[in-house]
Amino acid sequence: xxxxxxxxxxxxxxxxxxxLKAGYDVLGVVTQPDKPKGRGYEMAKPAVKILAEEKxxxxxxxxxxxxxxxxxxxxxxxxxxxxxxxxxxxxPSYILEYPKYGCINIHGSVLPKxxxxxxxxxxxxxxxxxTGITIIQMDDGIDTGDMLHILRTPIEDDETFETLxxxxxxxxxxxxVEAMEMIENGTVVREKQDDSLSCYAAKITKDDCxxxxxxxxxxxxxxxxxxxxxxxxxxxxxxxxxLKIISAHRAPGSTEAKPGTIVSLNDGFEIACGGGxxxxxxxxxxxxxxxMKAVDFVHGRRxxxxxxxxxxx
Numbered sequence: 001x002x003x004x005x006x007x008x009x010x011x012x013x014x015x016x017x018x019x020l021k022a023g024y025d026v027l028g029v030v031t032q033p034d035k036p037k038g039r040g041y042e043m044a045k046p047a048v049k050i051l052a053e054e055k056x057x058x059x060x061x062x063x064x065x066x067x068x069x070x071x072x073x074x075x076x077x078x079x080x081x082x083x084x085x086x087x088x089x090x091x092p093s094y095i096l097e098y099p100k101y102g103c104i105n106i107h108g109s110v111l112p113k114x115x116x117x118x119x120x121x122x123x124x125x126x127x128x129x130x131t132g133i134t135i136i137q138m139d140d141g142i143d144t145g146d147m148l149h150i151l152r153t154p155i156e157d158d159e160t161f162e163t164l165x166x167x168x169x170x171x172x173x174x175x176x177v178e179a180m181e182m183i184e185n186g187t188v189v190r191e192k193q194d195d196s197l198s199c200y201a202a203k204i205t206k207d208d209c210x211x212x213x214x215x216x217x218x219x220x221x222x223x224x225x226x227x228x229x230x231x232x233x234x235x236x237x238x239x240x241x242x243l244k245i246i247s248a249h250r251a252p253g254s255t256e257a258k259p260g261t262i263v264s265l266n267d268g269f270e271i272a273c274g275g276g277x278x279x280x281x282x283x284x285x286x287x288x289x290x291x292m293k294a295v296d297f298v299h300g301r302r303x304x305x306x307x308x309x310x311x312x313x
Contacts (some may be wrong), residue, residue, distance in 0.1 A: 004079035006030040006087040011169045013047040018173025027077045028058035103138040106172045112198035115143035122201040124226035135179040146190040149179040160228045211235045213259035217250040217277035236310040246283035262307045268294030
């Protein structure tokens with residue numbers, strides 16, 4: 001089976017590597033154009049392009065696919081299937097319909113829940129206990145196609161976006177290889193999604209990163225983990241400086257202090273939260289500083305007992 005791969009970030013690169021290791025004939029990869037990165041704005045290659053060049057695969061970086069602009073490349077390559085993961089653009093119908101086996105997508109949730117751009121982060125933020133990888137037959141909708149294969153994994157109590165992303169990258173490679181084998185030998189079973197059970201995992205915005213201390217410590221811990229190590233949840237100190245929270249968990253005991261109040265400076269610091277709960281912060285990124293342990297932040301006298309964090313931002 002001749003494969004054309006479309007993807008951009010590290011998760012996609014790991015899935016591409018799994019397909020190559022399984023022995024499939026990858027004709028080439030399609031990825032986003034190089035983009036400026038860092039303070040020097042030097043052009044950086046997508047992770048998929050770096051791997052493709054290492055493996056000697058042709059790389060295509062079309063600026064647009066509209067108006068059948070990519071059709072000549074498809075006609076030249078003649079792929080049997082197109083595998084898509086985190087490519088970053090919506091594919092037009094002429095691409096979806098071109099290959100013998102169509103286009104399949106590696107999606108980072110157990111569909112129909114968490115369709116959309118940020119399924120990994122949203123699952124953690126919402127306190128889900130399980131997620132997984134769904135391989136779908138792509139159609140014109142956003143993650144609405146028939147499900148071909150699902151692999152599941154638990155979301156641990158201390159799971160962060162980083163750790164879950166890495167688990168799903170490995171699981172995604174395994175799932176897509178298994179799905180391709182079933183497609184090729186004719187044993188795949190297509191299952192339609194129940195739209196009534198769907199929810200949309202919208203792209204993470206700055207508003208999603210604001211910490212509202214009227215929520216419980218468990219809810220805030222989940223949000224912090226779902227946004228770590230990037231873009232990070234944040235609050236503001238009494239002097240209006242931004243403070244990003246890298247890691248935190250619910251502290252034992254309860255408090256009657258107003259939500260947002262610093263109630264302890266032991267081994268980091270604790271913040272009063274909704275329902276009388278307390279959040280123990282263990283690592284932070286202060287405005288204008290590097291990442292540090294919360295205990296070092298406290299020793300630097302950047303925060304004091306009784307300080308009120310500004311959560312109504």
